Amino acid sequence: MNFDDTPQEAAFRAEARAWIAANAPKQYEDELAKASLGRLVLSGANVLDVAKAWQKKKADAGWACLHWPKEYGGRGSSPIERVIWQQEEGAFGKLSRMFIIGHGMCGPTMMAYASEEHKRNYLPPLASGEKVWCQLFSEPAGGSDVAGLRTRAERDGDDWVINGQKIWTSGAHYSDYGILITRTDPTVPKHKGLTMFFLDMKSPGVEIKPIKQANGQSEFNEVYFTDVRIPDSQRLGAVGDGWNVSLTTLMNERMSIGASVATGFPELFDYCNDLVIDGAPAIDDRAVRAKLANWAVKASGLKYTAFRSISALSRGERPGPENSIGKLVAGSMIQEVATYALDLQGAAGVVSDPAQAEVAGKFQAMLLRSPATRVEGGTDEILRNIIAERVLGLPGDIRVDKDVPFNKIPTKGRG
Amino acid sequence: MNFEFSDDQKQLRDQARRFLAEKCPPKAVRAVLEGSAGYDKALWSGLAEMGFLGVAIPEEFGGTGAGHLELCVIAEEMGRALAPVPFSSTVYLAAEALMLAGSDAQKQKWLPKIASGEAVGALALFEGPGNPSPQAIKVAAANGVLNGVKKPVADGAIADFAIVAARVGSSGRETDIALYLVDLKAGGVEAKTLTNVDPSRNQAELTFKNCKAEPLGAANEGWSILTRVLDRAAVLMAFEQVGGADRALEMGRDYALDRIAFGRQIGSFQAIKHILADMYVAATLARSNCYYGAWALSTNAGELGEAAATARISATQAFQHCSKQNIQVHGGMGFTWEFDCHLYYRRSNALALSLGSLSYWEDQLIERMRKKNVA
Known part of the structure; x- marks a missing residue:
């Protein structure tokens, strides 16, 4: 048992580290770390x-989307090299946030289902960040029940005509392209009448409205489609096979290993070292220690669970199912951590103005954003179902x- | 990175699992639980024959000298099977204390007997309610004899020898505490079995009356040795707890698959699925933390203190959670004497208290993290 790199891994790490040291936008490192x-x-x-x-710079030097094939803008790296890159990129990796959906979900779906010509045209600028992609799945009528979606696609000559609405689309307002799942046949059961496309977000009839979130920010959007035309050549997979295509996308969403999940613990631990309560550091208080210890072992458990998966990758094996716990644990933990950090501040915890609040309002922002972590990308409940069914075999x-x-399924709960 | 047990270590685990499946079925656990023997002597001999008792003891002292990673995988299986034997007391505590601080003569005398199954050891630390602390130790050592009462002492009434923490000074510092080695068969000590929440393991009160004792380690280093022994034992105990947690999870899963209610398998209800998913989460976090502890233990890493506390807390939580929720999944049947759920529930709660309870380890963990942060 050891944490050491193999000689090849060490060589790759040294190369990545040297390139990052010479090229990363260091002027932002402090703010990114915080x-x-x-x-x-x-x-x-x-x-x-x-x-x-930063993404373009990485792409030009061959450090973008490392695990993708070279001809599509990647580096052809092994999974373990991708993990090593993420470790070395450190705080600068936070700049990749707006590319996560495109690189993690849209790219792999295009790679699996698009024509060779489309792959060569669309994937390199996606890898380099010159073009940003979004994923148009969730709808007002279908969140956890994605297959309950109602956006229609109807064939008209060589085109498909799209009408309907998507919601919770991350980054639609700055995206150039999107992958879109639609209903092409409402007369068959819900999973069977779906078809996947990709489209230009500037297409006529696409209207994007930012959602004002509960925390006041706007990361997500509603996207409306009115007679939007998509050529049949932009269909991904067979007509009626959209559900299977979407599973490729969703699997990729949940398989990103090594991308560290935020728990809020390091921030809380630092805060408790600095905060003074009744004349003594908060960290010397036994009640504070008990709380901290509980979160410390969760944060540590997630870290070493990822290490187990990374070890499997290093041996060239498929990681086990253990990584499926990450978001479920971290999502509710960051909410609890933020709540407790405010509790420690007493009445002053209510102040969120960065100029006035403790640690520049970090925990207040965390508190207000955290409910979404337990919903986005699979709710806590859906994740528990997945663990129960796919890992435990229930x-x-x-x-x-x-x-x-589909057109016989009730659409209203009451009345 | 190779954060995983080797193929040889996994084979050893499989071997231990097969051995225990045959020699330590729930029936054997119940025999100790409901009897008065204190432990399963045949199983103890069998473990010795397999070489499991001396797996971390060097060959020159009668062990196989395989190492602590090997001991970790065996500990996990012992927990999984709820082995009703004084394994933790003898192997994690007594043997580790001897290997850390014993004189050559002490090691020569006791370690081969541990490896061969001839001697059961125990750690006599606690004196009533409270967690490990130098101030709590009242048993006094003077002129080579001990006086006072230790309780509870895990496996105290079936042990052949004990490592005893005793007071040699009254300065209020850790150096007031020294460790002693006592041959429990040599007189001067009276052992009384205490009824406890997990009768498949012995708990006892030991009363020392002018009991002859020999020092173990330097006189002023008793507490520091003890702390190191507890850290090492915490990692091993955590593996035992994770083994138990995994088995409790499997029992709950199997019952959810077999039991029909409302015309369907109860495992198809989300209320049951989510209980089991949360059990899996707890067991997985604990296992990963245990691996961290195993790495630190086997390499004597500077992180051992932090890793041991982390593994211990996480595994205590996981075993308690899984054994408790296993009963919930079983419903009423889980609360019968006949079903095995209560065996795991009892063991999980007894182990949670055995080396200092959660609050002790929580305090230790944050203290150690704070010190590292300052440094």
């Missing part, structure tokens, strides 16, 4: 511009709409 959930501010700069510039829930034609 950024936490709900707050990423770079003084005197637009985050999107800085992120795009039977699926009984689905009353499974064999019912």
